[in-house]
Amino acid sequence: PGVHINTVGPKSMNGHELPIEVAGKSSVISTDSLEQLRAYSTPHFLANTPYEQNIVQLSDIVTGKTPGRTSINDVTLFCSVGLSGTEVVVANEIMKMAEK
Structure with a gap:
């Protein structure tokens, strides 16, 4: 309970870095691009x-459109699809929010 997991390695049906069951334990599963996630060959x-x-x-979690973690016991899972620019923009927005 209360853990966040980032996936950065392979995430295809042919090879992935964590068991699918982790998603079943996750209260929030997010990605930097649903479109790119669905476009994998x-x-x-x-x-x-x-x-x-x-x-x-x-981006929907960061902007408040979709709730993220709601409890300290939540398991959250982030499935990166490799949009490095996205991570930089998100980190910048988090820093701006933290400064306020």
């Missing part, structure tokens, strides 16, 4: 699972 490891419909855009 080999399906994403959560495609066609009950957890696929729970994946949300990180």
